[in-house]
Each structure stands twice: as structure tokens, then as C-alpha cells.
Amino acid sequence: MGRLDGRVVLITGAARGQGEQEARLFAAEGAEVVVADVLDEPGAALAAEIGATYVHLDVGREDDWRTAVAAASAAYGRVDGLVNNAGILRFNELLNTPLAEFQQITQVNQVGVFLGIKAVAPEIAAAGGGTIVNTSSYTGLTGMAYVGAYAAAKHAVIGLTRVAALELAGRNIRVNAVCPGAIDTAMSNPSLLDPERGRDRERGGDRERGGDRERGGDRERGGGDGGAALDAYYGKRVPLGRIGRPEEVARLALFLTGEDSSYITGQPFVIDGGWLAGVSVL
Ligand code: NAD
Numbered sequence: 001m002g003r004l005d006g007r008v009v010l011i012t013g014a015a016r017g018q019g020e021q022e023a024r025l026f027a028a029e030g031a032e033v034v035v036a037d038v039l040d041e042p043g044a045a046l047a048a049e050i051g052a053t054y055v056h057l058d059v060g061r062e063d064d065w066r067t068a069v070a071a072a073s074a075a076y077g078r079v080d081g082l083v084n085n086a087g088i089l090r091f092n093e094l095l096n097t098p099l100a101e102f103q104q105i106t107q108v109n110q111v112g113v114f115l116g117i118k119a120v121a122p123e124i125a126a127a128g129g130g131t132i133v134n135t136s137s138y139t140g141l142t143g144m145a146y147v148g149a150y151a152a153a154k155h156a157v158i159g160l161t162r163v164a165a166l167e168l169a170g171r172n173i174r175v176n177a178v179c180p181g182a183i184d185t186a187m188s189n190p191s192l193l194d195p196e197r198g199r200d201r202e203r204g205g206d207r208e209r210g211g212d213r214e215r216g217g218d219r220e221r222g223g224g225d226g227g228a229a230l231d232a233y234y235g236k237r238v239p240l241g242r243i244g245r246p247e248e249v250a251r252l253a254l255f256l257t258g259e260d261s262s263y264i265t266g267q268p269f270v271i272d273g274g275w276l277a278g279v280s281v282l
Helices: 017-028 040-050 062-076 099-126 148-171 195-202 205-214 217-221 227-237 246-257
Strands: 008-012 032-037 053-056 081-084 130-135 173-180 268-271
Touching: 008 017, 008 062, 008 099, 017 032, 017 040, 017 246, 032 040, 032 062, 040 053, 053 062, 062 099, 081 099, 081 246, 099 130, 099 148, 099 173, 130 148, 130 246, 148 173, 173 246, 246 268
Parallel strands: 008 032, 008 081, 032 053, 081 130, 130 173, 173 268
Antiparallel strands: none
């Protein structure tokens, strides 16, 4: 028995990173998964591999949402879960941030979540209820210099989550948010997009490295992929001493989508290795 047997869940930004791991885990737990992204090639390949359906969806476009929801319903008869995961990050000082950049980040990270709730909640209600998991961030709960537009949108995602939880509880829809700290994906470590590293992952290299990484192996290995530098950077700042893994965020999204969280709604869940807990004076 899988924890998501009988569920149909649409996951945005699922072609790679945290969304990819959520799609893999949800499918392994028995859900019918709709992989949605703007990266058509990797998205379709992932869907084929895990027995899911791929749809092209730019989360900032209302028309795309209509098409995606129709495709999901046509494939599986209903939708009863949504993970609003798609997001983009840009670094800039507030005073140097062009309006177009601020608006682009808002459109994807904030408007995308609003449109997702608006498009999918009626489907979930028609299915008798279900769940929505929004992806906020550590920066949705505190400030971080040089990511002003991103932090503003991620704060807004928590506001949207709370309001949606209040308004949708009567339709048997629970709405929560995940707030990851630093997670080892292309967003925090663009070198993961290196094709050679990608081939290594396919060969299972990364899976083997998982346990090794927990033991600090990546730090020694280096390998010029940015992983060692990231671990060293976060090792000093994060109480648990390392960057997080997308699989760990996927397990939190699974908890919030499945029955184990049946009495939880309207809450942000921080997953950051203790980063937000406070500062050390020593
Ligand atoms: P990622 O860049 O690997 O994945 C993001 C995915 O979103 C990509 O597949 C991308 O194609 C997709 N995407 C981007 N714009 C889109 C759009 N307009 N429509 C549909 N899909 C779109 O990064 P990730 O770390 O997996 O990010 C997943 C989520 O987690 C994001 O919302 C991000 O803001 C959030 N997050 C990440 C971190 C981190 O350290 N990696 C920390 C906190 C929050």
C-alpha cells in the first residue's frame, strides 16, 4: 500500500530539482502524477520513466493552467492534489533591481501560486477534497539580502497559503507550505546542470553519494562541481552542517499531501537544517 494510492497530483516545476524528487516519490507511493514544467524535454522524459503524464505549463499564464487541468482530468478523471513548486531566483540589490526583473519573479513565484490555487481547487473540491502544498522558502519567513523580489514573493506565498486554507477548508481542501532553506538543486548550485554531472546522476552516482554526503564525503571529494564549496559554505552557517537534499523536501511534501497530516492546514513548514532557529554567538 502506497501512502498516495488513488490520488492524482499535479506538480509544477517537476522537470528537475525538488519537483522532480516529489514526482518520483509521489509516483512510488502510488499517486498518478502530472509532471508540469516549461522544460518540455526533461519533463516528458521523467514522466515516461515514472509512468506519469507530462503537461507544458508556464505557471504565470492562466491559459496554460486551464489546458493543464483539462489534460490532467482527461488522463485520470480528476485531480485531488497540487504541489505549487515552480520557482525562479535572481540575485540583486533592491536598489539595482529592474522593475521587469521584480515583476518576472513575482509572476512566477507569487502569481503562479495564486493561479494554481484558482485553477485546481475547484477540481479538488469536485473530487471530494484533497491537498495543496505551496513552495515558499526560508526567505518567506525572514529577510535575506540581495534576494528582495524573491523574498517578497515567498512571504506572499505564506499569506496565500493561510487565506486559501481558511477559504477552502469547507471544501475539504487542506493547504500548507514548505519553506526550504538551502537545498542542493540547480537553483542553488547551477553546476548541477552540467551534462557530465547529469550523466553521473543517471549512472546512480548521486544516489551512492547520498549517504556519503551525509558523512561529509562531498566536502573531501570536491570534484569541481560546486557541491564541496556549497557544503563548506552552509556547513558553517547551518546547524546540521550541510546543504539539504531535494529528496528531503519531497518527503515533507509527501507528508503534507498524505493522510499523515490530516489535521494540519494553513501552516508553513520550515525544512532548513536549523538555519532559522537562531544565531550562535560562538
Ligand atoms: P530548480 O531550478 O532546480 O527547479 C525549478 C523548476 O521550476 C525547474 O524545473 C523550472 O523549469 C521550473 N520553472 C521555472 N519557471 C517556471 C514557470 N514559469 N512555469 C513552470 N515551471 C517553471 O530549483 P528547485 O530548488 O528545485 O526549486 C523548487 C522550488 O523550491 C522553487 O519554488 C524554489 O523557489 C524553492 N526553493 C528552493 C530552494 C533551494 O535552495 N534550492 C530554497 C528554498 C525554496
